[in-house]
Amino acid sequence: GNGQADPMSPPTKQRSPSPDPTGKKRPHGLKIISTISAAALPNAPPDAFREWEMLDMKKETDFQRMNSDAANLDTLLGSDSPLYSSKQAAAEREWVETVLREQVPATYTGPHLVWPLTSDCVHTLVQHFKTNPDCPLHRKYVVELLVAARALFRGATSLVTETQIQSGNHTKLVIVGDLHGQLSDLLLILVKNGYPNPLGTQYIFNGDFVDRGPHGIEIVIILFAFKLLYPRSVHLNRGNHEDSNITREYGFAMELAEKYGRGLMLRLVLSVFRWLPVATVVDSRVFVVHGGVPRFPGLLVENIKQVKPLEAVPERPKCQEEVILLDLLWSDPTNSQGVIPSRRGPNSVRFGPDVTESFCRDNAFSLVIRSHEVPENRRGFHFDHGGRLVTVFSASNYCGACGNQGAVCVFTNPSSFRFVEHIAPLLSDFLNWEATSPAVYLPTLRTQAAVSAAFSVVAQVREHIAFCKMDLLRAFREADPNGTGRVTLAQWQHAMAQALQLSLPWEKYQTQLLETTENGSVDYEEFLQRNRIDCDPRYSSWKDAVRRIIHDALHKADLSLEGLKNFLDHNSDGTVDEAELLVVLQKFNLGITERQVQELLCEFPRVGKGVDVIAFIESLRAHARFAPEVDEALRFLNAQLRHKFPSLVHAFESFDASGDGRLQYTEFVEAIKETLMNVETGAMRDSMDLEQSELNRKTSLVLLRATQSWRAVLSDEVLLKIAQAIDTNVSGAIDYMEFVDALKKTFQAFKVGNNVIEHISRTLKMHRFSLEKAFSLMDINGDGYLSPSEFETGLRAFNSLLPPDVQISIREIEVLAQTIDVNGDGRIDWQEFLSAFHLDLSLTSPLSPGTPRSVGSEILEPSPTTAEKFSS
Numbered sequence: 001g002n003g004q005a006d007p008m009s010p011p012t013k014q015r016s017p018s019p020d021p022t023g024k025k026r027p028h029g030l031k032i033i034s035t036i037s038a039a040a041l042p043n044a045p046p047d048a049f050r051e052w053e054m055l056d057m058k059k060e061t062d063f064q065r066m067n068s069d070a071a072n073l074d075t076l077l078g079s080d081s082p083l084y085s086s087k088q089a090a091a092e093r094e095w096v097e098t099v100l101r102e103q104v105p106a107t108y109t110g111p112h113l114v115w116p117l118t119s120d121c122v123h124t125l126v127q128h129f130k131t132n133p134d135c136p137l138h139r140k141y142v143v144e145l146l147v148a149a150r151a152l153f154r155g156a157t158s159l160v161t162e163t164q165i166q167s168g169n170h171t172k173l174v175i176v177g178d179l180h181g182q183l184s185d186l187l188l189i190l191v192k193n194g195y196p197n198p199l200g201t202q203y204i205f206n207g208d209f210v211d212r213g214p215h216g217i218e219i220v221i222i223l224f225a226f227k228l229l230y231p232r233s234v235h236l237n238r239g240n241h242e243d244s245n246i247t248r249e250y251g252f253a254m255e256l257a258e259k260y261g262r263g264l265m266l267r268l269v270l271s272v273f274r275w276l277p278v279a280t281v282v283d284s285r286v287f288v289v290h291g292g293v294p295r296f297p298g299l300l301v302e303n304i305k306q307v308k309p310l311e312a313v314p315e316r317p318k319c320q321e322e323v324i325l326l327d328l329l330w331s332d333p334t335n336s337q338g339v340i341p342s343r344r345g346p347n348s349v350r351f352g353p354d355v356t357e358s359f360c361r362d363n364a365f366s367l368v369i370r371s372h373e374v375p376e377n378r379r380g381f382h383f384d385h386g387g388r389l390v391t392v393f394s395a396s397n398y399c400g401a402c403g404n405q406g407a408v409c410v411f412t413n414p415s416s417f418r419f420v421e422h423i424a425p426l427l428s429d430f431l432n433w434e435a436t437s438p439a440v441y442l443p444t445l446r447t448q449a450a451v452s453a454a455f456s457v458v459a460q461v462r463e464h465i466a467f468c469k470m471d472l473l474r475a476f477r478e479a480d481p482n483g484t485g486r487v488t489l490a491q492w493q494h495a496m497a498q499a500l501q502l503s504l505p506w507e508k509y510q511t512q513l514l515e516t517t518e519n520g521s522v523d524y525e526e527f528l529q530r531n532r533i534d535c536d537p538r539y540s541s542w543k544d545a546v547r548r549i550i551h552d553a554l555h556k557a558d559l560s561l562e563g564l565k566n567f568l569d570h571n572s573d574g575t576v577d578e579a580e581l582l583v584v585l586q587k588f589n590l591g592i593t594e595r596q597v598q599e600l601l602c603e604f605p606r607v608g609k610g611v612d613v614i615a616f617i618e619s620l621r622a623h624a625r626f627a628p629e630v631d632e633a634l635r636f637l638n639a640q641l642r643h644k645f646p647s648l649v650h651a652f653e654s655f656d657a658s659g660d661g662r663l664q665y666t667e668f669v670e671a672i673k674e675t676l677m678n679v680e681t682g683a684m685r686d687s688m689d690l691e692q693s694e695l696n697r698k699t700s701l702v703l704l705r706a707t708q709s710w711r712a713v714l715s716d717e718v719l720l721k722i723a724q725a726i727d728t729n730v731s732g733a734i735d736y737m738e739f740v741d742a743l744k745k746t747f748q749a750f751k752v753g754n755n756v757i758e759h760i761s762r763t764l765k766m767h768r769f770s771l772e773k774a775f776s777l778m779d780i781n782g783d784g785y786l787s788p789s790e791f792e793t794g795l796r797a798f799n800s801l802l803p804p805d806v807q808i809s810i811r812e813i814e815v816l817a818q819t820i821d822v823n824g825d826g827r828i829d830w831q832e833f834l835s836a837f838h839l840d841l842s843l844t845s846p847l848s849p850g851t852p853r854s855v856g857s858e859i860l861e862p863s864p865t866t867a868e869k870f871s872s
Contacts, residue, residue, distance in 0.1 A: 048453035064345025177371035181213025207239020207290035292331035380407020560661025577610030591811035
């Protein structure tokens with residue numbers, strides 16, 4: 001309507017020049033003079049890598065979707081306000097000043113930085129990381145380096161660097177692709193191509209220095225140190241992983257926390273990443289960028305120079321400038337015309353050869369060099385778009401699983417270049433690398449790649465199983481209409497592909513995912529139970545509190561047994577189904593979500609379309625706390641009721657002489673007295689029955705003496721006090737839920753609510769990134785702690801962004817905030833809390849509701865202490 005283009009709209013599609021599949025074509029005047037190849041990893045596992053790559057791409061797609069949703073947290077929590085920014089900046093300044101005042105202790109054995117930096121100092125730093133890669137540089141020196149680097153980058157006039165291959169006295173220019181925390185690759189590149197030097201090698205490092213590998217901060221330190229030492233010999237382009245959102249998900253944030261503990265180190269590093277250039281232009285002919293060229297036709301480098309620095313690439317770009325930044329860091333090439341959606345995220349794109357050709361023509365470029373992805377040919381480089389664009393990737397054997405070569409692009413003059421490929425040795429072998437034949441370390445790397453790829457695939461699939469548990473259960477039950485609990489292997493494979501939406505060769509991985517099969521079938525409930533998200537014991541106190549939520553809601557209603565049954569079982573068929581429980585949920589705040597209602601009912605054996613209403617009620621028992629003497633008496637009574645009655649509901653109905661669904665105190669007292677008298681009479685008879693075995697007669701004699709001892713202790717007055725203790729809501733009568741709470745300890749070991757607990761654990765684990773972002777926004781001073789109220793505020797904001805089927809209830813949020821202050825000091829370690837959720841592969845199958853548990857040794861005679869307390 002206003003004549004302005006949509007900022008997200010693609011360029012007009014044009015006919016594409018045919019791609020150059022060989023990569024040997026001269027790309028518009030630049031000549032490839034040679035390619036120096038490394039010995040490839042023999043028998044590298046291409047299938048395993050493709051499967052790993054597919055899972056990794058799915059993870060990235062899921063993450064980008066969550067990242068887009070999490071963008072609303074800034075508004076919800078007020079972190080997009082000037083006041084918030086001011087508070088955050090003040091906290092960072094205070095932390096930096098505190099660290100800079102620190103004295104480096106005499107026990108520190110690492111290198112020391114001196115200012116201004118000298119060549120000896122920086123090379124000593126590199127040598128230290130060669131020999132002691134796991135000994136971090138002292139944090140004071142890291143902060144000094146980061147502050148100086150930030151000042152240098154902030155002083156640039158734009159986010160586009162311009163250089164010449166033969167600028168000054170440089171003899172060559174080396175362009176390095178992704179390193180991803182793989183320190184061995186960086187060290188090998190520096191050794192083979194020369195360290196940065198105004199009289200020798202000039203470098204462009206093309207982004208993605210951090211994440212995935214274990215030594216991201218060491219790479220950053222080395223690159224920043226050389227940049228500060230020789231500013232014109234080292235050029236750094238920003239990658240998509242130099243981003244506040246991505247580093248929290250892919251490992252760099254955790255790496256910094258492990259090496260430097262609490263504090264604002266990550267925030268300081270990100271403040272430097274924000275000012276990194278996004279592209280470098282070489283001799284006005286070569287455009288070097290991490291991701292790809294922008295989608296807009298007619299875009300000039302001068303337009304890119306206007307892009308503003310941002311700490312995070314916007315998940316939902318609001319203007320053309322933000323879309324340009326997104327494309328420069330995130331886009332990938334395709335052989336299709338124009339731009340098409342990318343698998344990397346909702347707003348990312350893949351650009352065609354016509355887009356590259358147009359960009360090069362409009363800017364008089366001969367070549368675009370980018371990085372961002374492992375080439376499909378597993379080489380360290382790959383040409384696309386008729387030779388106009390080349391991908392250079394430098395992290396060899398990427399993530400220890402891919403078996404790919406790394407490469408750098410080397411220019412010695414403006415008209416020609418070559419590629420130098422490599423396979424870096426393990427970091428532990430690096431010192432002996434020059435004296436070691438590749439034939440020695442390549443087999444080790446080959447084995448490592450094969451094992452790592454397969455292991456990673458299985459680990460990621462297990463996590464997907466835990467995340468998609470309910471979808472899998474539905475798929476299995478559809479394949480098992482008779483409710484046998486088993487499916488064939490073919491049905492298992494089909495259900496896995498359908499529910500997980502993964503096209504994996506399931507027959508290849510079934511032996512690693514399935515513990516056992518019986519006659520070619522799978523016990524799918526056991527299979528699902530083996531793959532679940534759980535929480536470390538230190539942060540498990542919330543579990544019982546959550547289990548009590550439904551119990552307390554129904555207990556508060558103080559209903560009779562019949563009223564409780566009618567409340568849940570509307571059609572009086574003896575079962576409670578999902579529809580009935582949802583009606584109760586809507587009319588009466590049960591404190592759980594609709595999805596959790598479904599998961600709750602899945603814990604029970606099916607009776608038609610529902611579950612047995614009495615089994616459901618009894619499963620809601622809570623662990624009632626009584627005085628020790630009362631607890632001891634209840635355990636004895638419990639054992640006798642278990643022998644006399646088939647279930648607690650039979651005992652309750654037998655005790656309820658008036659039939660009103662509640663036990664008056666007098667009814668309870670008289671019923672217990674009668675029960676004990678009957679037990680004593682039966683035990684006396686059996687102890688004298690010569691037809692009984694000698695063992696049974698002795699057992700009956702022991703029971704007789706114990707019952708007589710208890711009858712002597714449990715006077716009417718004592719039994720009345722026990723009844724009052726059981727009546728926890730002090731209504732003057734014992735309702736069925738109170739009866740179950742007090743007397744169900746040995747009837748079963750099953751705890752209902754495991755699926756609800758797992759739903760909460762799964763939600764917090766699956767959406768950890770969004771929750772971590774919420775908590776980090778609340779943690780303005782960056783000390784890693786939140787108050788319970790701050791924790792609850794962050795959790796509520798996070799929860800409001802989730803799809804309805806994965807949300808947790810407000811009551812559950814309150815319970816979490818109230819119970820996870822494990823030290824009782826009013827502070828919650830939110831980072832430790834998030835790390836507490838993990839994939840649990842152990843099998844802990846609960847007993848089915850109503851399944852008796854073996855009691856073992858029962859307390860029979862009252863202890864002297866109990867007898868004394870009751871008598872007093």
